[in-house]
Amino acid sequence: MYITLIILAITAILFATGKIRSDIVALCALITLMLIGVLTPEEALSGFSSTVVIMMTGLFVVGGAVLQTGLAKMISSRMMKLAKGNETRLFFMVMIVTAAIGAFVSNTGTVALMLPIIVSMAAEARLNASRLLMPLAFASSLGGMLTLIGTPPNLVIQDTLTAEGYEPLSFFAFMPVGLTVLVVGMAVLFPLSRLLLTGKKDKDGTKGARVKTLRELVKEYRLADNLARYAVTPASAMAGKTVAGLDIYNRYGLTVLEVRREQNSRKSLLKSVEQKLAAPSTVLREGDIIYVTGKKEAARKFAHDFKLANAATAGDAAGGSNALDFYDLGMAEIVILPASRLIDRQLREAALRAKYSINVIGIRRRGEYIMDNLAEAKLRSGDVLLVQGTWENIARLGNDEDRWVVLGQPLEEAAKVTLDYKAPLAAAIMLAMVAMMVFDFIPVAPVTAVMIAGVMMVLSGCFKNVESAYKTINWESIVLIAAMMPMSVALEKTGASALISHSMVSLFGSAGPLPLLAGIYITTSLLSLFISNTTTAVLMAPIALSSAVELGVSPYPMLFAVTLGASMCFASPFSTPPNALVMQAGRYSFMDYVRVGLPLQIAIGAVMMLVLPLLFPF
Structure with missing residues (x-):
């Protein structure tokens, strides 16, 4: 047990320092637990076959299709119009819309659907996406507290109550709690996101050269x-x-x-x-x-x-330009070098169409543009040629760098082109997926719905090719979650989680119902940093109920403390899949979650210790 706790502590420290990639740290911890015999190979690898991990992978593909088809840009443009370009309105709109969706759709699905929309919206508003992505992940969890089906821990405490003969909770019994945490969340996150989630640089630490779109x-x-x-x-x-x-x-x-x-x-x-x-x-x-x-x-x-x-x-x-589209064909600029053999020769003699299968559709020379009679134009040093052709052929121009220089990266530009004529199809597939996840009368499991949607996005041509679909998957996040999930098995198997939970409840229970309530919330929050929120709720719910019965108080506030502590886990990137989903897109470090998520958890805990006894008296 103590060896497992030491490994967990070392892992947390390495996550916090950020000097080693988080997925590598998680894999090293997993391998160590296998080597010392705490986990069998089957237990250690169980995370990679988890429905949560499979669902995350599929949702990356669905989200990538929403972005690739331009659907994200269309929706984000509508939201931008409603926000009227105001950053404050934009923040609260993201929080409220995400929470509303999260009340009925899994928080993982909510973030995956909203993530490409928020990235597109941030780009259009010229905002740093990191200002909105972490609030997006947190809002999905906050919204899960609005309804019975919003998050798995809600269903766990419902089952615990009904199994012991208590009156079950109604579908909207969580609404007062959910609205309270949502208000607290927005009040805390708004200033924190402005103070702590700004100034993120690109991965190479620079913004890079400006390339014309x-x-x-x-x-x-x-x-x-x-x-x-x-x-x-x-x-x-x-x-x-x-x-x-x-x-x-x-x-x-x-x-x-x-x-x-x-x-x-x-x-x-x-x-x-x-x-x-x-x-x-x-x-x-x-x-x-x-x-x-x-x-x-x-x-x-x-x-x-x-x-x-x-x-x-x-x-x-699709609302595109009235000029050209760039699905298979693209454009780029090339600069004629002083030593090029093409200087003082007519453009027709360059035979660019014959050699590279490209068109030259314009020449820029010292601020002037030549658009007519291009074939007869004599090329000069420094001329900028606007060329058109397939993206692959434009990229091949870079092989002749003794003649010219290609401005920008054509294949990278090709990846940015949206298949906007596929947007209606992508929207239909996404809505069908959400319907299968929301409505119980459709006999399809959520993970199955996501897999169907992901495959349909590929088969229906919402991606240029299959490779483009694979590239949308953030493998670092997938490996991080899959490698950390067996940690909960190790903690349960060695008895460490049971020891922690019983000790905390015993410590606080003797002081009365309110300290017990606080103890349950704190214990659940601590466990949720290292164990999945569903597993934490399953572990803590019976302990909370039996402690309430022993003290002779109502179990309802105690069980709500369990679901709050399990669901409001914001201080770690691997506490919940939504936290991991936005980690790379927002370029967050482990400590970013601690700086923003921990104050939010503390604030919600403090407020709910006062509100829960009012909503559900002891």
């Missing part, structure tokens, strides 16, 4: 001004012909940038979009959307001659 490039080069989109109609003579065969550049002075094929109707949830660079050999089909750039008069004549129709795209339906 794709939309900024579109605006800077005024691509929308000379861009036209036309659909190939059944009456058009263009279907079945190649781009080269039409000789559009020589006949009209227009450049065909891309050909887009959209399958299914505009309102279909299963819409798919395929973007292709307009290569000379590209064969056009009926229904294709052609993007051309050049003078508007020439574009109108071109459309009239070939009987083309003005076209709208998925980007418009």
Whole structure:
């Protein structure tokens, strides 16, 4: 028992110092417990097969799809409008909305759903996301106290009461307690988040160079001004012909940038979009959307001659730009170097389309922009070329660094592009998942609902590819939780948790009901730092009930102290899955949770010691 407690203490110290990654510390503690024989290999590895860990993994994928499809940005924009750009309103809106969802959905699910929305909202408001992510995690736990199903410890004390013949608690019996802790939580977190959760830097300690966004490039080069989109109609003579065969550049002075094929109707949830660079050999089909750039008069004549129709795209339906979308094709700037062999040669001689399958759609030279007759333009040292092509081909330009330098990281920019035409589908899958988790008449376990939603997000194309889905999973958080969960087994197996709980209750119980109430809350809070909140509630609930009976007082306030102590565990990143979910996204250290979470736990405990006897008299 004492060896287990020593290992636990060393682990806590290493977490607090932050000099070794938290998941490595947790794994070392787990391996040590196996080596000394406290845990069998099966017990030690049980955390990796836990439904909580599997659910967290699936929820990372669901949250990643919400972000990838732009659904998070849409929802965050609505919330930003309601907050009217006010940071204070934004904070309280996040807390209240998250708590309301957390009253009916598991706190893990609530955070996973809200996390990409909050990250997007913080970026739009130019706020540090760390100011909102920890309050988000805590609000999900606070909201769990509003209803009977909000958090597992609530159900644990309900079962303990009914098993002993006491009147069961109603669905909203927790509401007064939940509203009280929510008010206290907002009052404490608002100043603490402003004081202690600011100034987080990127992982490398710097903010990095500013790279223009794709939309900024579109605006800077005024691509929308000379861009036209036309659909190939059944009456058009263009279907079945190649781009080269039409000789559009020589006949009209227009450049065909891309050909887009959209399958299914505009309102279909299963819409798919395929973007292709307009290569000379590209064969056009009926229904294709052609993007051309050049003078508007020439574009109108071109459309009239070939009987083309003005076209709208998925980007418009999703509220995107009226210029270009970047699902498969992207843009980047390249700078011509002084030693480049391309200097004083015409752009057509560079043969960038033939060698790299890219288009040059603009040249920036000493503050001026060249957009017409690009093929005849002679290149000079320092010219900035705006190129368009597939993201992979743009990235390949970086291999010829003796000729030019690619500004930014194209593949990183590609990862930021949202598949906004998939947003309705992502929303439908997410709502179906929530419904399966909330409504009891749907015979699907929460972990099953999450797994179904995660797989559906991948199969329905809400990610560019399967690799993108895997990249959304924060493996450090997964390993941290999975490796720490068996710690509770070690504490129970060695009798350490039972010894601590009985000793604390015995110490406080002799002084009267109020000290006993405080002792139960403190003991439960301490255990919840190292044991899952459900396990802590299962361990403490019968002890609290028997102690209340022994003193001849009502067990209700004592059991509420158990569920509060188990659920209001904020002083550690691995106390609850929500705390772990936001750790990496907010770049928090172990001590951040102690500095913010511990004062919150103490404040809630102090207030509830006064409120619980009023709501549930001894």
